Each structure stands twice: as C-alpha cells, then as structure tokens.
Amino acid sequence: MKRVQAKPLGTLSRRTNRATDEKVESRPQEQKTSEEAVFDVQDLSVFYGDFRAVRNVTLAVSQRNITALIGPSGCGKTTVLRCFNRMNDLVDTARIEGNILYHGVDLYESRVDPVEVRRRVGMVFQKPNPFPKSIYDNVSFGPKIAGFKGSMDDLVEEALTKAALWDEVKSRLKESGMSLSGGQQQRLCIARAIAVQPDVILMDEPCSALDPIATGHIEDLMQDLKNDYTIIIVTHNMQQAARVSDMTAFFTAEVNEKQDRRTGVLVEFDHTERMFTNPSDERTENYVTGRFG
Amino acid sequence: MSNAAGGLLLELEGSPARRRKERIVRGIFFALAAMSVVISATIVLALIQEAVQFVGAIGVGDLWQRGWFPRRGIFDVRTILVGTLVVTGIGMLVAAPLGLGAAVYLSEYARPRIRKLLKPILEIIAGIPSIVLGVFAFSWINPQIVDRFLCGDASFFNLGAAGVGVGVLVTPLVASIAEDAMRAVPMSLREGAYGLGARKRSTTVKIVFPAAISGIVAAVIVGMSRAIGETMVVALAGGATGGSLFSADYCQPGQTMTGAMAALAIGGDQVKGDVSAFQSLYFVGLVLFLLTLGLNVLSGRIVRRVRKKY
Numbered sequence: 001m002k003r004v005q006a007k008p009l010g011t012l013s014r015r016t017n018r019a020t021d022e023k024v025e026s027r028p029q030e031q032k033t034s035e036e037a038v039f040d041v042q043d044l045s046v047f048y049g050d051f052r053a054v055r056n057v058t059l060a061v062s063q064r065n066i067t068a069l070i071g072p073s074g075c076g077k078t079t080v081l082r083c084f085n086r087m088n089d090l091v092d093t094a095r096i097e098g099n100i101l102y103h104g105v106d107l108y109e110s111r112v113d114p115v116e117v118r119r120r121v122g123m124v125f126q127k128p129n130p131f132p133k134s135i136y137d138n139v140s141f142g143p144k145i146a147g148f149k150g151s152m153d154d155l156v157e158e159a160l161t162k163a164a165l166w167d168e169v170k171s172r173l174k175e176s177g178m179s180l181s182g183g184q185q186q187r188l189c190i191a192r193a194i195a196v197q198p199d200v201i202l203m204d205e206p207c208s209a210l211d212p213i214a215t216g217h218i219e220d221l222m223q224d225l226k227n228d229y230t231i232i233i234v235t236h237n238m239q240q241a242a243r244v245s246d247m248t249a250f251f252t253a254e255v256n257e258k259q260d261r262r263t264g265v266l267v268e269f270d271h272t273e274r275m276f277t278n279p280s281d282e283r284t285e286n287y288v289t290g291r292f293g
Numbered sequence: 294m295s296n297a298a299g300g301l302l303l304e305l306e307g308s309p310a311r312r313r314k315e316r317i318v319r320g321i322f323f324a325l326a327a328m329s330v331v332i333s334a335t336i337v338l339a340l341i342q343e344a345v346q347f348v349g350a351i352g353v354g355d356l357w358q359r360g361w362f363p364r365r366g367i368f369d370v371r372t373i374l375v376g377t378l379v380v381t382g383i384g385m386l387v388a389a390p391l392g393l394g395a396a397v398y399l400s401e402y403a404r405p406r407i408r409k410l411l412k413p414i415l416e417i418i419a420g421i422p423s424i425v426l427g428v429f430a431f432s433w434i435n436p437q438i439v440d441r442f443l444c445g446d447a448s449f450f451n452l453g454a455a456g457v458g459v460g461v462l463v464t465p466l467v468a469s470i471a472e473d474a475m476r477a478v479p480m481s482l483r484e485g486a487y488g489l490g491a492r493k494r495s496t497t498v499k500i501v502f503p504a505a506i507s508g509i510v511a512a513v514i515v516g517m518s519r520a521i522g523e524t525m526v527v528a529l530a531g532g533a534t535g536g537s538l539f540s541a542d543y544c545q546p547g548q549t550m551t552g553a554m555a556a557l558a559i560g561g562d563q564v565k566g567d568v569s570a571f572q573s574l575y576f577v578g579l580v581l582f583l584l585t586l587g588l589n590v591l592s593g594r595i596v597r598r599v600r601k602k603y
Contacts, residue, residue, distance in 0.1 A: 090487060092404065119490030129481040132504050141499070142489035189485070196489055
C-alpha cells in the first residue's frame with residue numbers, strides 16, 4: 001500500500017497570519033513549534049456547556065512518534081484526545097477555546113469539515129467495537145465510504161497484515177468480526193483504522209479491556225505502526241506509557257470548588273524517559289512513583 | 294449438642310411462618326400466570342370447536358363461492374381474506390415508509406429537544422381512537438387522497454381508504470418499535486463509523502440500520518399483525534356491511550375478516566338469515582387468529598435468524 005503522506009488538505013485552510021500573531025502575543029511562553037509537528041495544541045480548553053472539563057493545554061505532537069496522555073481518571077485525557085479528530089463535535093454542548101493546529105491548519109476553523117479530519121485522523125476506542133459485519137466488511141467499510149477505487153482485496157489484506165491479524169483470520173474473512181476474541185477484535189479495529197490510510201491514529205485506552213497477552217500484541221504492533229503513522233495514546237497504565245511512548249503528557253484533575261467538579265490540567269509534557277526518571281513537577285513524580293492516582 | 298449450638302440452630306432455622314408466607318406468595322403468582330394460559334387456551338379451544346361445527350354444517354366446498362353473504366348462506370372465505378390482504382397491504386405501504394422514516398429521524402437525526410417534542414405527538418396519533426380514524430378515513434382520506442390520486446371514481450366506502458386509514462393507525466406503532474431497536478444500537482458502533490470518516494447518512498444506512506435489522510423487521514411484522522386485526526377503521530370506511538362479491542379492487546367497497554365479523558356480530562346488516570352465519574364468526578375468528586399467530590412466529594424466526602450481536 002502506498003501511503004499518501006499528509007494529503008493536500010482540500011477543505012482545510014491555512015490560518016491567516018494575523019490570527020497567529022494575535023495568539024502568540026497573548027501567550028508569552030510560546031512552546032517550541034517544530035516544523036514537523038503534526039498537532040500543535042495551543043492553550044486548549046474544552047467545555048461541556050458551562051463546565052470546563054480541561055483547561056489551558058499546550059503541547060506539540062511530532063510525526064511518527066508515540067505520544068502518551070496519562071493521568072488519573074477524570075483528568076480529561078480522553079476529552080483532549082477526542083479533540084484531535086473532532087469527535088467531541090458529536091456532543092452537542094461541547095466546545096473548545098484555544099487552538100489545535102494540524103500541519104499548521106486550524107482544525108476548528110469554520111470551513112473545516114470534521115469528516116475530512118476523521119479520514120486523516122483515525123481512532124481506536126477503549127472497548128473493541130467491530131461492526132456486526134464480516135471481518136472483510138469491517139476493514140473495507142472505511143475505504144468504501146471514502147470512495148476507494150483500487151483493489152479492495154489487496155487493501156484489506158494489507159491493512160490486516162499491518163495490524164498483525166492477517167494470519168489469524170485469512171481463512172475466515174467472511175465470518176463476523178464479533179466472533180473474534182477481544183484482542184483480535186481490537187486489532188481488527190486497528191486494521192479498520194489503517195485501511196483508510198490515515199496520517200494519525202488516536203488510541204483511547206486500547207488495551208484496557210484486554211488481557212496481558214493481547215495487550216502485549218497491541219503494544220508490539222504500535223512499535224511497528226510508528227514507522228508509518230503518528231500515534232497518540234491515552235492510557236491510565238503508566239507502565240504502558242513508559243514501554244511504548246516517546247513523549248508523555250501528564251494530566252491531573254483540579255477540584256473546582258465552585259461547581260464541585262473536576263477540571264483537567266496538563267501538568268507536564270516531556271520525553272517519556274525524563275518524565276519517568278526525572279520529572280520536573282512534584283505531582284508528576286508522585287503519580288509515576290505510585291504515591292497518588 | 295451443646296446448649297449454645299442448639300440455640301444457633303434455632304436461629305438458623307429462621308421463622309417457619311415467614312417461609313410459609315413465601316410459599317403462599319409463590320402460589321398466588323403461579324395461579325395468576327396459569328390463569329392467563331387457561332383463558333387463552335379456552336378461547337382457542339372454543340374457536341376450534343365452533344369452527345369445526347361450522348365447516349361440518351356447510352361443507353368445505355362451500356367455503357369457495359361467489360362472495361361473502363353470510364345471511365344468505367354464502368361463505369366465500371377468499372373474499373374476506375383478499376379484503377384483509379388488500380387493506381393490510383395498502384396499510385403497510387403507508388406505515389412502513391412513514392414509520393421507519395420517522396424512526397430513523399427520531400433516533401439518528403432529531404436533536405434532543407425536537408425529539409422531546411415529536412415523541413409525544415407520535416404517541417398522540419397512537420392514542421387516537423380507531424373509530425375516529427375510521428370516520429376520518431371515509432370523510433377525508435377517501436375524497437382527498439384515494440379518490441383524488443388513486444381511483445378517480447371511487448365508491449364512498451372503499452378498501453383503499455380503509456387501508457390508508459389503517460396505515461395511519463399503525464404508523465406510530467412501527468415507528469416506536471423501530472426507533473427503540475435503533476436506539477438500542479450502542480453508541481460505540483456509531484462512533485466507530487464516525488471515527489473512520491463516515492457521514493451521518495452512511496453511519497445510519499450502513500451501520501445502525503443493519504445492526505437494528507431484527508428489531509426493524511419485528512416492527513414491520515407487528516405492524517402487519519395489528520393491521521390485519523384492525524376492525525373499526527375497516528368497518529367504517531370499507532363498506533359492504535351486508536357482504537361483497539369476490540374482488541380485490543381497492544376503489545370499491547369490500548370486507549375484511551374483521552369487518553365481516555363486526556358486521557355479523559353487531560347485526561350491522563340488519564338482516565335475519567342463515568343460522569350458520571353466527572357460527573361463521575368463530576370460523577373467521579380462527580382464521581384470523583392463525584394468521585396473526587403465523588406472523589408472530591415468523592417474526593420470531595426472522596428476528597432470531599438475522600439477529601446480529603453487538
């Protein structure tokens with residue numbers, strides 16, 4: 001499969017310079033915005049109605065890297081993840097402040113079509129959610145609706161191979177995707193995401209419903225996928241973050257006295273190795289050493 | 294046994310009165326459950342017995358004649374069976390698209406506020422007494438729809454208007470069952486589709502609808518059962534209370550099995566006649582029962598066969 005790298009963004013548009021300048025001025029400690037950043041998150045806050053679920057997140061996701069978002073439950077890591085493919089748009093009351101640049105383009109600009117975003121930024125969910133269709137149809141669903149014209153058989157084989165599932169299912173592609181084991185189902189969901197030839201794959205606690213062996217399979221697979229894709233993974237398993245990721249963002253929840261609800265904040269974002277050996281924030285240290293969370 | 298152990302045993306035995314009460318409650322519920330079974334069985338047996346007598350009296354061959362005129366001893370079952378099929382067919386042509394369309398809209402497209410507004414309206418339609426719909430069928434549906442668009446020269450009472458009326462009656466039922474089936478499809482499947490860049494339309498048509506297909510088929514079949522059993526709309530709008538010749542023309546008056554039974558039982562035809570006429574009620578009732586029973590069994594089969602676990 002020839003991957004189309006960073007396709008021309010038909011409906012996405014360049015941000016105007018003026019808007020960028022304004023943003024930069026209002027934020028004194030500008031993060032290093034490397035050219036190869038896939039996502040550049042600037043001062044992101046996410047609201048559900050009046051409630052601010054996450055506040056002031058600034059981080060950059062670089063290409064062909066695995067970035068892990070970790071932190072205790074309720075710290076907003078999944079909320080942040082779902083901003084990257086505008087999945088939060090499905091929640092009527094959700095809205096964001098701040099910016100997410102995708103290859104320099106404002107993801108939330110009014111002309112951007114979330115459907116186009118999701119074709120480039122795929123997602124794997126916490127609980128394996130194969131469609132109640134055959135294994136083959138599960139994988140071909142995405143390409144088909146995107147109007148894929150080439151050989152579907154080849155594409156399906158390629159995607160399943162990349163997801164390290166081909167050998168296990170090649171003789172029963174017509175069987176239901178629901179007939180597979182949990183770990184296989186999750187790899188099927190990864191194959192399904194790969195089949196649309198995305199640029200980025202978001203993974204929302206992809207192993208939390210799996211046993212340790214299946215988890216091992218998925219983690220190995222992530223290392224292979226890293227060669228072709230940018231991966232952002234949410235996990236509450238610190239060991240997993242330490243094992244698989246290059247960069248780690250640690251979130252925590254602040255108790256909001258007024259509303260008695262918790263708002264997520266980004267505590268620290270750094271190379272995974274440093275986060276786990278020599279974190280600069282005490283809260284991170286407490287978390288990674290198991291004293292909290 | 295030491296004293297202490299004896300005391301503990303007594304405690305562990307608990308209260309016999311309480312256990313007895315439990316048995317009584319269990320007995321009451323068993324009796325209630327048994328009663329409904331017995332009642333149904335009695336009805337079916339009575340139906341069968343009278344129906345057999347009826348067939349014995351007139352002879353099987355007489356069930357195929359020129360028409361359905363019970364008072365004159367002419368019992369052509371085909372006539373009212375076809376009447377029922379015509380009305381049910383037209384009814385489902387109305388109710389299936391309207392009901393399923395409404396279900397898709399309510400379950401997939403409507404924003405919560407609009408849904409909150411529309412659901413009760415649907416329930417209001419479901420709550421319209423069928424006799425009101427019957428009047429509506431011959432006074433408005435017939436001239437404005439059936440006569441204007443379908444027939445051109447329709448009779449004042451006709452099967453077409455009855456069919457459309459029945460369709461309107463059944464629509465909320467179909468919509469409600471189909472909507473429940475679609476809403477039962479887990480959100481995670483929709484998210485999976487959206488996550489792959491599917492639009493709402495492909496998600497609905499290719500993921501939600503197939504996943505809910507067993508419930509949707511059930512909705513249509515339950516609607517059909519209801520349409521077959523509907524009486525008042527047909528009795529009012531279908532005409533032909535005295536009987537009718539064999540015909541499948543929906544522009545003309547005709548009788549369904551239910552309509553025929555109603556006419557006979559309440560003496561709507563105002564005629565005294567053949568003694569077998571009364572017994573024919575049971576026979577038609579039995580056919581009707583078997584028809585709806587068959588449909589329900591069929592729907593159960595289909596639901597089991599096409600069910601896709603999610």
